[in-house]
Amino acid sequence: MITRFKKITIIKLRTPEKSINKEIQWFSQSLGLFTQRDKDKSCFRIFLEIIKTKKPQSSDELAYKLNLSRATVIHHLTKLTASGIVVVNDNKYSLRAKNLESTLKKMKADFLSAYEEVEEVAKEIDKKIGL
Secondary structure (H helix, E strand, O other): OOOOOOOOOOOOOOOOOOHHHHHHHHHHHHHHOOOOOOOHHHHHHHHHHHHHHHOOOOHHHHHHHHHHHHHHHHHHHHHHHHHOOOOOOEEEEEEEEEEEOHHHHHHHHHHHHHHHHHHHHHHHHHHHOOO
16 A cells, blocks of 8 residues: 655654653644644544554544544544555555554655655756756
C-alpha cells in the first residue's frame, strides 16, 4: 500500500508527564492532529479508539461507540488518514501499522522520500538559475 500525505506536521512540544493519557495527548499534538476548534475532543476520542481497538472499524461503528455523528467521525477520519497515521481498507479504519512505533517509522520513510523529491527539485532550480 502506498500512502500519500496531504500534510505532514511535526510540532516540538515539552516532554509530557509520565501518564498514558498525557503521553497519548502529547503524541497526537506533536503530529498536529488536534486543533483548538475541536472542543469536544472528538478527534482525540476517535484516535484513541482506533489505537486501542486491534481490528479495523467502520465510520458507523466509531460513531456508535463514541456517540458522535457519522459526519463528525468522517471529518476527523479524513484528517487522520491525510496525516498518514490511519489507513482505510474496505471502508474500515485502522492504525497504519501494528503499533504507533511502526506507524511512525512508515511515516518517517514517506516523509524522507517526499523531502528528497523536494530537495532534488530545489537542486534543479538552483542549476537552472545559476546558483
